[in-house]
Structure formats: C-alpha cells, structure tokens
Amino acid sequence: MKNVLVIGSTGQIGSELTMKIRRMIPEGNVVAGFIKGAEPKGELLESGPSAEADVCNGEQLLDVVKKYKIDTIYNLAALLSAVAERKPQLAWHIQIDGLMNILEIARENGCAVFTPSSIGSFGPETPRQNTPQDTIQRPRSMYGCTKVATELLSDYYFHKYGVDTRSVRFPGLISNVTLPGGGTTDYAVEIYYAAVKGEEFVCPIAPGTFMDMMYMPDALKAAVDIMNADPSRLVHRNSFNIASMSFDPEILRAKITEHIPGFKMRYEVDPVRQAIAESWPDKMDDSCAREEWDWKPSYDLEGMTVDMIDALRKKLL
Ligand code: SER
Numbered sequence: 352m353k354n355v356l357v358i359g360s361t362g363q364i365g366s367e368l369t370m371k372i373r374r375m376i377p378e379g380n381v382v383a384g385f386i387k388g389a390e391p392k393g394e395l396l397e398s399g400p401s402a403e404a405d406v407c408n409g410e411q412l413l414d415v416v417k418k419y420k421i422d423t424i425y426n427l428a429a430l431l432s433a434v435a436e437r438k439p440q441l442a443w444h445i446q447i448d449g450l451m452n453i454l455e456i457a458r459e460n461g462c463a464v465f466t467p468s469s470i471g472s473f474g475p476e477t478p479r480q481n482t483p484q485d486t487i488q489r490p491r492s493m494y495g496c497t498k499v500a501t502e503l504l505s506d507y508y509f510h511k512y513g514v515d516t517r518s519v520r521f522p523g524l525i526s527n528v529t530l531p532g533g534g535t536t537d538y539a540v541e542i543y544y545a546a547v548k549g550e551e552f553v554c555p556i557a558p559g560t561f562m563d564m565m566y567m568p569d570a571l572k573a574a575v576d577i578m579n580a581d582p583s584r585l586v587h588r589n590s591f592n593i594a595s596m597s598f599d600p601e602i603l604r605a606k607i608t609e610h611i612p613g614f615k616m617r618y619e620v621d622p623v624r625q626a627i628a629e630s631w632p633d634k635m636d637d638s639c640a641r642e643e644w645d646w647k648p649s650y651d652l653e654g655m656t657v658d659m660i661d662a663l664r665k666k667l668l
Contacts, residue, residue: 352376352423352463352578356415358384358404358453359427361391364467364521364570366529368425371571373399380419386428406449413456423578426453426466432494432627434533439493446497447504454508454516463515465578466505468590470522470563471535472498475630482632484592484639492627505589517577518590520635522563524570525655527662535627539564539603543656546607546614547663555621558601561633565595566650566658573646580644587639595648596655597634606656 355372359365360383373381383391384404391401402415406428415421428445435442450466457464473482474489488499498520505516523536531537538556545552573593598606604616640646650658 353379354420355381355423356384356421357425360384361389363529363531365427368571382419409452416460423463431534432471432492433624435494442493447500457514458512465518466501468498468502468520470631471495473632479633481636491630502589517588519573519593520590522565526567535624543659546611551615553619554600555624556600557620559599560628561597561599563594563597563635566655569595569648584643591640592635592637593640594635594637596652606652610660
C-alpha cells in the first residue's frame with residue numbers, strides 16, 4: 352500500500368481513515384476522493400491530494416487511479432441502512448453498480464480493494480449470539496442486500512481474476528469526529544453528543560435491543576491491518592466478522608450516567624430502525640479475524656466512553 356484512493360473521504364469512516372493512512376505513508380499519494388457537495392475541507396484538504404471520485408462514474412475513477420498510480424482503493428461510498436430503505440434503487444446503484452466500476456478498474460490496473468461489509472449483511476435467520484463467520488446471510492434490508500452482494504462480488508473478483516479484495520463486517524461505528532448519517536446504529540453516537548451538551552436524549556432504538564458496536568480507532572486499525580495482512584494466512588477474505596463490544600440502549604445509558612450523573616434519556620422508537628436492528632446479530636464471533644490476521648480491539652465500553660466524553664467536551668463546550 353503506497354498510493355491509496357479513499358472513496359468517500361469526507362464521510363464518517365473516510366475522514367479519519369484518510370488522515371491515518373497519510374500519517375502512515377507520508378511518502379505516498381493518499382488521495383481524498385469526494386463527490387460534488389461533499390468536498391474535503393481543512394486538514395483533509397490541505398494534507399494531501401484530493402480528487403472528485405464518484406463510484407458511479409467509471410471514467411472519472413479510472414483517471415484518478417492512473418494519474419496517482421493507485422495501488423489500493425478504499426471504497427467507502429454507501430447509503431446507510433435507514434436511508435437505503437427510503438432510496439433502495441439509489442442504494443443499489445451506489446453500492447453495487449459503483450462496486451462493479453471499482454472492481455473492473457482494480458482488475459485492469461492491479462489495485463487491491465477494501466469495501467466494507469457490516470452487521471447489516473445478516474438477517475433474522477442468522478444465529479444472534481456469537482454469530483459465526485460463515486453462517487446464514489438472508490438480510491431483509493436493502494442495505495443488507497447490497498452488503499451480501501458486495502461480499503460475494505468481492506470474493507468473485509478474487510477467485511476469478513486474482514483481484515486482492517479484502518474486508519471486514521463493521522459493527523456500528525462510534526466516533527467523535529464525523530457524524531454518521533442515516534444508519535440504525537447512529538443512536539450510539541448521538542447519545543454522547545446529547546449527554547455532553549446536557550440535553551435529554553430521545554432514543555429511537557428500544558431497550559433490550561443488542562447490537563455490536565465499535566470505537567472508530569479500532570475500526571480504522573482493522574481497515575489498515577486487513578489490507579496489510581499476510582495473504583498466505585487468509586482463509587477468508589470478504590468479509591471478516593470483527594467485534595469489540597455489544598450493548599443495548601440501557602447499558603449505554605447506564606455507562607454514560609456513571610460519567611455524567613443526571614443524564615436523561617427517553618424512548619421514541621423508530622419502527623424502521625427498530626425492525627432493522629432486530630434483524631441484526633446481538634454479538635458476532637470474530638475468532639477467524641483473530642486467527643488469520645491477529646485482529647484485537649483496544650477499546651471496551653468503558654474505555655470508549657471516557658475517550659468520547661473527553662473529546663466531545665473539548666469539541667462542543
Ligand atoms: N452502521 C450501519 C448502519 O446502521 C451498519 O453498518 O446502517
């Protein structure tokens with residue numbers, strides 16, 4: 352990995368991943384790919400090259416790949432689960448037609464490709480506890496349909512053409528830098544913002560609904576480590592379960608209250624997000640990632656909560 356294109360560089364994952372990779376390989380070109388209306392600003396813009404790179408525009412992508420001699424593509428363009436339910440055709444177009452553009456360019460130009468999958472690739476028939484690496488994947492959401500197709504297409508391009516595709520199934524990601532937009536797990540980010548601002552939080556997910564979650568520094572580490580992993584050790588490729596913590600809104604509320612006494616939360620359950628959440632695993636088994644590329648998270652709920660509150664106090668107060 353030397354010349355890297357991050358597609359979706361201004362999004363929740365991309366904004367932090369681009370900066371991390373730039374720090375890792377200062378001698379390389381780490382291109383912040385963006386679409387019109389979501390241009391990079393500030394440090395992201397100033398610390399390296401950026402280029403318009405719309406997954407739905409294959410010619411534009413090819414130009415960027417050739418101009419910067421790209422060897423690794425992080426494809427982070429996606430509509431998250433709740434938005435994808437409102438715009439299913441657009442979600443398919445971005446997530447799958449866009450992926451096909453990328454995989455074809457990767458095949459012709461020798462690029463490695465990371466396209467994340469998600470807990471959303473599972474469905475109601477999937478075992479909910481210690482969800483195995485290889486198990487039933489029959490999602491009911493459009494987001495999930497695109498993620499299963501992403502895993503299959505990525506593996507297809509590896510087996511058929513030798514394209515070096517690898518990825519992980521991200522849990523809900525929690526960060527203090529860039530907000531997610533339109534996901535089912537967004538509540539676990541928004542709750543910290545409300546708590547730090549001293550506001551009551553209105554939770555759209557019902558008590559007792561467990562989902563895997565992860566602090567962004569661990570997610571970024573996974574995205575880098577999987578692409579740097581020794582390929583001879585990889586039995587799986589697309590995509591690895593990775594896990595670090597699982598909680599429901601009550602556990603999260605209680606944890607935040609330990610640090611911000613008096614924090615208040617009430618429920619106004621959103622039926623769309625709730626139905627999606629109930630179809631996802633409670634807790635994934637990530638032993639294959641641990642065995643095949645030494646995956647190990649650093650943050651648990653306590654460590655994340657301390658860090659989130661500290662960072663958000665500096666940012667918001
Ligand atoms: N965080 C995503 C969502 O909620 C799932 O990967 O849509």
